[in-house]
Every structure is written in structure tokens, then in C-alpha cells.
Amino acid sequence: MDPPGLRRVLAGAWLGLACMLLPCSAAALEFTVLGRGGGSIIFASGSFERGDAARLEALLRQTSNTHVLAFRSPGGLSVEGLEVGRVIRRAGIATHLPANTQCASACTYAFLGGRVRTMEAGARYGVHIFSTSGNRALLRRAEELIRREGTAAVAGLIRMIEEDSAQLAAQMAYYAIEMGVSLRLLEPNFRTAHSTIRWLTARELRDYNVVNAD
Numbered sequence: 001m002d003p004p005g006l007r008r009v010l011a012g013a014w015l016g017l018a019c020m021l022l023p024c025s026a027a028a029l030e031f032t033v034l035g036r037g038g039g040s041i042i043f044a045s046g047s048f049e050r051g052d053a054a055r056l057e058a059l060l061r062q063t064s065n066t067h068v069l070a071f072r073s074p075g076g077l078s079v080e081g082l083e084v085g086r087v088i089r090r091a092g093i094a095t096h097l098p099a100n101t102q103c104a105s106a107c108t109y110a111f112l113g114g115r116v117r118t119m120e121a122g123a124r125y126g127v128h129i130f131s132t133s134g135n136r137a138l139l140r141r142a143e144e145l146i147r148r149e150g151t152a153a154v155a156g157l158i159r160m161i162e163e164d165s166a167q168l169a170a171q172m173a174y175y176a177i178e179m180g181v182s183l184r185l186l187e188p189n190f191r192t193a194h195s196t197i198r199w200l201t202a203r204e205l206r207d208y209n210v211v212n213a214d
Contacts, residue, residue: 028046028048028051029044029046029047029048029049029052029076030044031044031055032045039065039066040063040065041067041068041070042056042059042063042066042068042069042070043072044056044070044071044084044110045071046073046076047074047075047076047106048075048076048077048078048080048081048110049077049080050077052076052080052084053083053087060087060093067093067094068094068095069088069093069094069095069114070098070101071096071097071101071103071107072098072101073102073104073106074102074104074107075104075106075107076105076107078106078109078130078172079168081109082109082171082172082175084109084110085109085110085111085112085175086113087113088110088114089113089115089178089179094114094115094117094213095114095118096118096119096120097118097119097120097123097125098120099120099121099122101122102124102126103123103124104124104125104127104128105126105197108127108210109175111125111210112176112181113179116212116213117211118211118213125199125205127185127188127189127192127198128193128195128196128197128198129191129192130168130169130172130189141160142157142160145157145160169186169190172186172189180212181209185208185210
């Protein structure tokens with residue numbers, strides 16, 4: 001959708017009100033359809049967990065007139081954020097951050113899926129380095145290695161973590177290119193510890209092409 005058309009869909013105080021009233025789930029993304037008729041908005045709140053992309057894809061098939069997906073999320077599984085973003089891109093819809101909402105960690109990757117990406121004053125977009133600690137398959141492999149080899153497993157564990165991290169970093173770089181975003185976005189990602197958040201400035205968001213419309 002073109003920016004003027006997007007502004008028409010987003011017009012109305014009901015969106016901001018809904019964003020304040022909707023709960024933010026800590027378990028998985030909750031999708032709420034707002035508005036009908038000429039165009040609807042899906043509001044996604046909560047944390048990114050495995051299966052969210054599939055649930056969003058099913059919802060989009062049921063709401064074919066969806067124009068915008070708006071976010072409020074503290075993050076979650078990075079790989080699921082990538083998959084949600086790809087679902088959004090295939091659907092050809094826009095993404096939006098309403099006023100006074102936060103989109104951090106995995107949410108920032110999902111947001112990039114919008115062909116048109118906008119945010120209101122007061123919204124915040126925060127990045128940090130990914131962590132493999134949520135990778136259940138990796139944890140199971142590590143536990144098995146420790147059981148089998150004891151303290152001698154340290155070198156193998158380091159190699160395993162290095163390989164997994166390198167693969168995820170490559171996925172994120174490819175994804176940024178796929179979504180038409182500057183690879184410079186990865187610098188604040190990789191320079192910020194996982195235990196904190198780096199909130200990007202309005203200028204950075206424009207320079208990296210994260211926000212590409214008013």
C-alpha cells in the first residue's frame with residue numbers, strides 16, 4: 001500500500017487506544033484484528049515463540065483485507081522473528097509501530113517484513129545481539145555431549161556454539177538484504193549485549209532504511 005493509503009488506514013484514535021488496552025502476553029504473540037470493511041489492521045503483542053509465523057499465516061488467509069500489521073513486543077525467538085517477517089513480506093502488507101509502543105529484539109526483524117514500514121512519535125525500536133540460549137535443539141546436543149564426555153566436552157561445546165552463532169549471523173545478514181535494509185543495521189545489533197537494549201534514533205532508522213515512509 002502507498003504511504004497516503006497507509007495513513008488513511010491508520011487514521012483514527014481507536015488504534016492508539018487499542019494498543020494501550022490490549023494485553024501483552026509473555027507466552028507467545030497474540031493477534032487481534034482491528035477494524036473491518038475498507039481495510040483491517042492486525043495488532044501483534046507479546047513474545048515471539050515457535051509457531052507464531054504459522055499462526056499468522058493462517059490468520060492472514062482468513063482476513064484477506066488486512067493492510068497493516070502493528071507490533072508491541074519485547075522480543076523472543078530470533079529465528080521466529082525472521083519467519084514472521086517473511087510471512088508479512090509474502091502477504092505484501094505494511095508494518096507499523098504505534099505511539100508509545102516498543103518493538104525489541106526478535107520483533108525488530110519481523111517489523112522489517114513490511115514493504116512499507118512506519119512508526120509514530122514515541123514508538124521505540126531496540127536491538128541487541130542474539131543469544132543461542134533459547135535454541136532447545138542446541139541445548140539438548142550440549143547436554144548429551146556433557147553426559148558423554150564430562151569436562152572434556154568444553155572444546156566441543158565452544159565449537160558447537162560458534163557454529164550455531166555463525167549460522168544465525170549469516171541468516172540475519174541475508175535477511176537484511178532480502179528486506180532491503182542496510183547491513184549497517186547489524187552493527188548496533190552485534191555491539192549490544194543481549195542483557196540490554198540499544199534503542200535506535202530516528203536518524204538511524206531512516207539511514208538504515210528500517211523506516212521507509214512517513
